[in-house]
Structure formats: structure tokens, C-alpha cells
Amino acid sequence: MTVPPSPLSPDPRRTEGVHPDHTELDRLDASALVQAFVEDQLGAVEAVRAAGGAIAEAVDAALPRLARGGRLVYVGAGTSGRLGVLDATELTPTFSWPPERAVGLIAGGDRAIRQAVEGAEDNADAGAADIRGAEVGSDDVLIAIAASGTTPYVLGAVKAARERGALTVGVANNPGTPLLAAADCAVLLDTGPEVISGSTRLKAGTAQKIALNTLSSALMVQLGKVYGNLMVDVQSSNVKLEERAVRLTCHATGASEAQARQALAEAGGHVKTALVMLRLGVGAGEAQARLQAAGGHSRAALGEG
Template identity: 50%
Template sequence: MPTTYSELRAQLATLTTEAFRPELAEIDRLSTLEIARTMNGEDQSVPAAVARQLPAIAAAIDATAARMANGGRLVYMGAGTAGRLGVLDASECPPTFNTDPSQVVGLVAGGPTALVRSVEGAEDSRDLAVADLTALGLTDRDTVVGVSASGRTPYALGGVEHARRLGALTIGLSCNTDSALAAAAEHGIEVVPGPELLTGSTRLKAGTAQKLVLNMISTITMIRLGKTYGNLMVDVRASNEKLHARSRRIVALATGAPDEQIEAALAAADGEVKNAILMILADIDAPTAARRLTASAGHLRAALHPGGTRP
């Protein structure tokens, strides 16, 4: 890593995410609508950049799902925008997939304070990354995803390097090619949407790219773990009125059963959507549904067809 200002400046000049766009040098002179159109046009490059990395993303997801199926955790870590995006993705897993809050964890350099304001120097500390992972009791069953637009952030790098030494699965997500982060990880994912509208403002296209990839990692991993039935969130946790209504709608979409039968099944299953669906489709009681789901490791399709292949 660079040790002087001049070395750092020289390194940043080589990064796509830091590149200067001469054609946008007078963007502040455009109308608001013209700037909005320009930004919208810039964003079109993001899905294409993600698409180029789909094989690497899929391989990382399959490896993550295998670890989590054996009791491992998924840990995101990054600084600034990258870290906040990881925390956001992790925090949405419990209500969406009924995961325990400890199963998917987001670590941001500087801790919770850094979610709402910058914590100076935190991203430059490899030691802080090691301390954060040590506090989690990281094991070789876990997966650590280092997220850094530049691919050189010491906090993300230090975390990935430490995790790999412990035998954990490591994924490095960056927005530059030939990044140190991708090289340090077992699975390197380099999504490069190009230079930003505002020079070096990686909360823009790079942030959008990172959000898309993190969505894929968590969502598809949960699909592989049986947290869905088709495209229905059958492990959704009904923690508010909207989700209670969604639970009933999911059972209705999966079974086509009348409201009275849905209400009875959900009541017998203590509100568990997956159990209620299995009860209705297999015409079994709640204890039998619970046993089948335990035997199938929570995969509803397998529980519907015990001893057979999943359709």
C-alpha cells in the first residue's frame, strides 16, 4: 500500500473509478433535466457490467450456499458506501427470509456510527478488520465478502486476508480490474461500470453495481437454501400488519386454498408460512409438516415429495 501522499495520488490515477471525464467538465452549466438525463444514461452501463461477471458471481454464490448449509454465516465488510450497502443487505435478510440476525452480518469500518457519518481513518485499518472478525468468532464454515469500489481499501483487504488464513470462504467485490481485493480472495468479482459522473464519487455507479451484486449473493443463496418456493418468500417473518397480509397472500398463491383453510393452517402452524403451505398441499397436520420440513432441511419442494427428486 502507498505510504506517501504522492504515492497514493499516483495509485488513484490508475483506477477506473477515479478517472476524470473531460466531456463532463461543464456539467454544472446544464439544466437540471439535462443532468438527470445524463445520470440516467450513465446508469445504463451498470447492469451490463454486472452481466459480464455473472459466472464469477454464480460460482461465489454456490460456494457460499454450501458453507451456509453447514451452519456457516455470511459476513459482508467494507468502508463507507460499500460497508453501508453490506449492512443494508444483511439487515433485510431476517424479515425477508426469516434468518437469524447472526446468519448474515454486515460490518462497516468504524462500527454503527459510520452508518450515518464518516469515521475518519477507519477504512485505513487492517487491524480494525481483524478485530471485528475476531469479535464475531469467525470460523472456517463462514463466508466473508470484502466490498470495496477501488479494490484497495485496507479494511476490506485486511478482513479478507484474515478470513482466508482462518480457512473461511472469501469473496472480493470491487469495481476495478486487477484489484488487490479480488486477488486476495478465493472468489474475485470485478464489476467495472466505468468512471463516475462526479470524479471519484463511488456512491454512484459503483455503489449501484455493488448493491446489485449483494442482492444476488443474498437472494440466490437463500433460494439455494430452500428459503423460497418458486418465487414466493415462504420463510417471510410476519412482524407487522403488512407482512401478516403478505403471509396469507403467499399461502393463497402457493395453494389456491380458500381463506378459511388458509387461516386455519396458519393458526395451526403458529404463523409459519412454509408449514401452512405444506399442510394444505400435502393434506397433513402441523406436526407432520414440521417433521417433513426438518427432514428436508427446510426445502419445501423436497418435503412435498419425500424420498423423491425435487420437481
């Protein structure tokens, strides 16, 4: 188990440092406070930009496992854990990714999504137990998130996942930390000290959110969940999404609204199927068969390569 540095000794983790530019933060009025917080968030974007190569490497490493039917498994504690659960949850309505293939694990269990569970992140054995409980295997991809890079719960999860043959991606906001050393793919988001010292729900969390969005979205694109830049695997689960499906179908095919609605009705609301139907002039069954033969990739089903 990794022991955090003593409170009396200098903490080498940059996220724990005191921001030199904001030592008078409590004296600022509302306008100046807002400006300070917003401007510091720009550091999150720069940190992710710098990590672009590492994120791309993680995408390349993860893609074959997911193509074989593996799962995305997110693990974290506190803010990091909640961001992982959020990314996992959003994959289903956005890309029709099966919910059982997007697993969010957080220290302290589901209760910790809404309520802080003190001390849960310090238990490495619990992290390992959650990995075993989720039956993580060799085709799965573990995305382990910890701003500090030293969270025992997350480190325990990574160790257990590697022992079970899973690919591990470590996302941390401090260089040279155990999480980055332990993971197969290391993604450093070096955001440095926070405006409110140590509050990694600020730009460290923002950088994690951007990185997770980027990683999972890139994977979904390469898995055929997007045609051009259109979200053709969206689940039409409410009125807003039903209307979005119509607009996407019209845009992709040049069909009228009436034609798009008819095709979507025959396709069970599935934009990708309606797209192939209208572009090739085939029925829903034929469109579905073409998509299945093409591994779900619209361009291949349309013969566009």
C-alpha cells in the same frame, strides 16, 4: 498495507477517473442532470451482467458452508460497508435467515452506518481485529466490498478471514486490484468513471447493491427459502407482511383466504409450514417434521423432488 497512489501521479483505478462525457455537468439544468445521472446508472447493470459467471461461482462455493451452519459476514467501508450492512439486515425479514448468521462489519463500527468516520478505512489492523472479534471461522463466508479494491480495512479483514479458513468473496469496481487478488472468489464490477468523478456512491454503489442482492438471494433460493418464486420464508412481523403471507399461501395452494388464515394461525404465521399443511392435508406438527426432514426445502417436503 496498500498505499494509495500519490495525488500527483495518474491513478490507475478507473473509478477515480474523470468521466469524458460530463465535463460541463455544472452547466446542466435539472432535466439534463437527471438524464445524465439515470443514463449512467445503466452501466451498473451491464457491469453486474458481465460479472454473472463470477457471482455464480461464489454462490456455488458458499453454499456448502452455509448448509453446514456457516454465516454470511459482510465487510466494507463507507458506502460499500453500508450496502453490506443493508444486505445482511434484509435477509432476516425476507427469508427468516437468523440474524446471528448475517454479520455486517463496517470500518469505524456501527456509528459509521449513519456518520462518516474519517480515516477508519485506512486501518488494516482494525479490519483484522473485527474479523477476530466476530469469531469468523471455516464455515463462514466473508463478502468483502470495496469500490477501489484497495481499501486497507477490507484487505486486513480478508487476510485475517483466510487465515481462519473462511471462504472470501471480493467485490471491487476496479480490475487488477489487491482485493480481487486476495479473495478466493473475485467479482469485478467494472463500472468505470462516475458522472461526478470519484463519487462511487453512484453507479459503483448501484452495481454493488445489485451484486449483493443477486448473490444473497441466489443462496437463499438454493437453501430452500423460496418455493417456485414465492417468498415462503417471509417473517410475518407486521400487518403488511401478514397480508402478504396470506396471499402467498393462497397462491401456492389454491386455498381460500379463510383456509389460508386458519393454516397460518396454526403454523405460527410460517408460510412454508402452512403450504405443506394445505397441500398434503396434514397438521402443523406433521408439516414441520416433513420440512425438517427435507432440510427446509418445500418441494422435497411435498414429494416433488
